[in-house]
């Protein structure tokens with residue numbers, strides 16, 4: 001027969017593992033919290049450091065990390081798929097000097113090549129239909145004879161005022177070039193920083 005003292009010992013023996021497990025869980029949660037705080041602090045420091053590096057590179061006339069330099073410009077394809085307005089804003093968020101890419105005969109093959117080499121078959125560029133016609137994001141008007149429209153484009157098929165470079169050749173088509181599209185569609189996009197005015 002168990003005495004009261006024996007019962008107390010048995011109960012303590014039964015409760016002790018659960019109490020130790022709770023204590024261990026609490027310690028693990030605290031440790032996880034400290035690790036997460038440390039990770040956030042490191043990410044913030046890394047962001048500040050990257051901004052400093054980019055500022056130094058900008059002062060030296062070089063492209064930020066991750067951007068390709070080509071003929072006095074920095075270009076970068078971003079994989080996130082956004083509307084044309086969202087893409088234009090995202091360019092500025094990535095670098096306050098950046099806009100959607102304006103291209104000319106020299107830079108166009110490079111910009112189109114960024115899309116061709118990516119997983120995307122189309123991407124926004126910085127050409128838009130304004131009151132005065134087709135205007136590049138740097139404010140220059142599209143010059144006649146300096147364009148790369150796909151056959152049949154632009155066709156303004158229902159309020160299409162923004163432009164994508166479309167590489168349907170990747171999917172068995174035989175053309176690649178520009179198409180006017182509705183600005184609310186989402187796609188990857190190419191941003192540009194001009195190192196020289």
Ligand SMILES: [Ca+2]
Nearest residue numbers: 155156157180
């Ligand atoms: Ca169209």
